[in-house]
Amino acid sequence: MGTTIPANRPAIGWRAWVLGDDGRLLSVHDSSVHGRWTRPGGMAATCMPSRRTPQMPEPHTSPDKTCHCGLRAMNLEPLLYALVDQPELIGTRPDRWTDPGRWADLDELEWRTRNNVLYMPDVIGTCEMWGRFEAGRWFDPDGTYRFQYGRVGKTLHLGAHVASWAKAVKHWHRGARVHVGRSLGAAWLDEIATVERLPSHTGATP
């Protein structure tokens, strides 16, 4: 897009995260130490060689128009719709829930099935994004943008299935107001829409 967003006036977007077993927000796509959104100074996008396109083999500053690297952010409404209609595009799909140890002695797949959150993230909240930015690519849902830098914003919605982590989430993300959901599954998304004064997105019936 040929322009950059200054760090002192970041764009506000929305993201979905999963929780680490210490209450830190993790990227849905990367539950390793690199996916923790608690880094002082924020997250910086890097282009992983394994994710580069054949047309873009050289190292480059992320995000690049022709690549699919970068930190994702969306507007809330398309994010909520995508979580209902195309959760696999957000990355909240059963093959992601295989991190042994994240849920202590419980198998995470079984745990998520039992809690009706097989396709749900743990946290949906605002993010502050700056630096270079480009539109989403390929399999990104409509309304996705890719940024060079980002940090957790001031609003976090915590799913009811992880309500007991609220204190830990507040500890790690002190600048954010944490809303703890009351409903499970897709009904939680309607709850968020209500709190954020969006039209209820039909289709989110459990």
Ligand SMILES: [Zn+2]
């Ligand atoms: Zn790239």
